[in-house]
Amino acid sequence: MAEATSYSKVESHCCCPRLSLHKHYSANGLSCCYGTVYSRKDADLILAECESSLVYAVGAEKKVKVYGKWHEIPRKQSAYGDPGMVYRFSGVSLRAKPWLPFLIEIRDRVSELCQCQFNFVLINRYKDGEDSMGEHQDDEKDLDLTAPIASLSFGRARDFVFRHESVKLKKKPPLPKTDKIKIELGHGSMLVMNPPTNNHWYHSLPARKNLLGVRVNMTFRKINTRSK
Numbered sequence: 001m002a003e004a005t006s007y008s009k010v011e012s013h014c015c016c017p018r019l020s021l022h023k024h025y026s027a028n029g030l031s032c033c034y035g036t037v038y039s040r041k042d043a044d045l046i047l048a049e050c051e052s053s054l055v056y057a058v059g060a061e062k063k064v065k066v067y068g069k070w071h072e073i074p075r076k077q078s079a080y081g082d083p084g085m086v087y088r089f090s091g092v093s094l095r096a097k098p099w100l101p102f103l104i105e106i107r108d109r110v111s112e113l114c115q116c117q118f119n120f121v122l123i124n125r126y127k128d129g130e131d132s133m134g135e136h137q138d139d140e141k142d143l144d145l146t147a148p149i150a151s152l153s154f155g156r157a158r159d160f161v162f163r164h165e166s167v168k169l170k171k172k173p174p175l176p177k178t179d180k181i182k183i184e185l186g187h188g189s190m191l192v193m194n195p196p197t198n199n200h201w202y203h204s205l206p207a208r209k210n211l212l213g214v215r216v217n218m219t220f221r222k223i224n225t226r227s228k
């Protein structure tokens, strides 16, 4: 059946003082800022550093549980953070590796821009358009849900799609005017998902056939320290 509503978005300039050149997206509980934070040259250097020094998960840490079944994730994943940080999601416990110097530099820049002291970063590597991430919400109980999540992208630009929760709820509230928002996340960009976005919207990174080029995404998060 055809979708009732096509992609659309509500844009204005960002209201956050440090992100004044960013676009702001707001709709029915969604509040996000998007813009470029690294020059092409710096973003190229960061991507090269990612490719040479990041270590990705293997074995059990590379699987997720969806509707009771274990699946190998269609991408590579890793986590870095403060000592003892663990992020639990979809049946997986991902233990943070100690911060690398180049990740500390990025973390401090992003923490300053967002005025939030991030203590953890989840990193996903998509080898090409075949790799993807399914629809989900970043609302795990280990996260400080009052903090934003800052998503940095390097490499191949990819579409990131938000869908309002009403598309999943059995008892549907009236559909908001805008129930899908698509943002192309470019090389050196930052998307900030402010609360309560993750309470009301799902997001995904859909597969794209025949699309070449590596993409690395870093989501800086604040994990409750009592979850250590």
Ligand SMILES: O=C(O)CCC(=O)C(=O)O
Pocket: 122, 124, 133, 138, 151, 160, 185, 203, 204, 205, 217, 219
């Ligand atoms: O790669 C992306 O942009 C999506 C990342 C994401 O949603 C996540 O890490 O939870």
Ligand SMILES: [Fe+2]
Pocket: 136, 137, 138, 203
């Ligand atoms: Fe996510």
